[in-house]
Amino acid sequence: MSVTHAPQTADVLARQDPELAEILLGELDRQSSTLQLIAAENFCSPAVLAALGSSLANKYAEGYPGARHHGGCELVDVAERLAVERAKSLFGAEHANVQSHSGSSAVLAAYAALLRPGDTVLALGLPYGGHLTHGSPANFSGRWFDFVPYGVDAETGIIDHDQVRTLARAHRPKAIVCGSIAYPRHIDYAFFREVADEVGAYLIADAAHPIGLVAGGAAPSPVPYADVVCATTHKVLRGPRGGMILCGSELAERVDRAVFPFTQGGAQMHTIAAKAVAFGEAATPAFAAYAHQVVANARVLAAALADEGLVVTTGGTDTHLVTADPALLGVDGRTARGRLAAAGMVLDCCALPHADLRGLRLGTAAVTTQGMAEKEMAGIAALLAGVVRGEVESARAREEVRDLVGGFPPYPA
Ligand SMILES: Cc1ncc(COP(=O)(O)O)c(C=O)c1O
Structure with a gap:
């Protein structure tokens, strides 16, 4: 059994650092011998793991393909362009930013692109399945923005659409967020678009959970409805741990600048290559x-x-x-x-x-x-x-x- 499924690195690790190799093997055994029912987890492919454990982990690449702050980016530029093109084609999006280090970083960048501190944002309340980035006081979101929570119907557990509309009309938020860590039903993106248009708000879909189902055609896509779609790449999508942002061409530059240089530094090129692999797999x-x-x-x-x-x-x-x-x-x-x-x-x-x-x-x-x-x-x-x-x-x-x-x-x- 290899430690990381990238055999060349696995053997080296086992020889050089048996203490750590033991931990990795133990974790692989834990994952294989128990039942993994965490909704946010998956097993990414050996090809994804190989990209993560590759030479691209060595490369500094601040900026974007063709406009980097470092030399030697010719090949990582190709890798990032491939990831971007695959993401755009997989989700039918005009623009994709594949640099977000995580789902939370993607949401942070979406807010940075569209909002100013103090703006009002409508989002699913945390007791009903909202994520920390949807207004938790323990998170930047709750500290820097004025979140108004909507909820779900007490009887059915379904998002209370009437309440969403009422709160939107009363608070005139700058953005409405739809997406959840625990909502088991499809989100009615057309409804959220309609409400956002009525009150002049941006619509941000945080599709961290369902994006893999969207890729496989098993869930409706937020892309035609939301101004910005934030996602993770490591859940159903089965890619490396990371984030991604999709949007229309008109917001592309704002989103890119919100990721780098506003909220992140150097892109993690090994992860971006692994995202490209996962997007390729998800298109099959x-x-x-x-x-x-x-x-x-x-x-x-x-x-x-x-x-x-x-x-x-x-x-x-x-x-x-x-x-x-x-x-x-x-x-x-x-x-x-x-x-x-x-x-x-x-x-x-x-x-x-x-x-x-x-x-x-x-x-x-x-x-x-x-x-x-x-x-x-x-x-x-x-x-x-x-x-x-x-x-x-x-x-x-x-x-x-x-x-x-x-x-x-x-x-x-
Ligand atoms: C809806 C939603 N948004 C954001 C995130 C944050 O993702 P990450 O843990 O990669 O920061 C998650 C993670 O589960 C999520 O479910």
């Missing part, structure tokens, strides 16, 4: 089939969890993501997550709309990359419920998890 029919299977799996998982007595937010999912309240099984989300971790089932807690205690957030991106399908999702839901109820001991559950994942190695030898 195999990836489209994968994206649709991710959703099919999540739907079965949501239904099976509901059958087991968990209360599934919105009653199901349109995406890779399921959130559920395990209270009827006798525990809150935090306790459930602890029991599941001991059983080798790795997932997150999340805020539940209109509930005091936290719930569970699961996703099917990683298990689907491993090749699991509907049958495995039903089995996972049954085992999860048994563990949460305390009916299946963690040692036995761990064995079952090991048997299951043993049949679906993320990186077959």
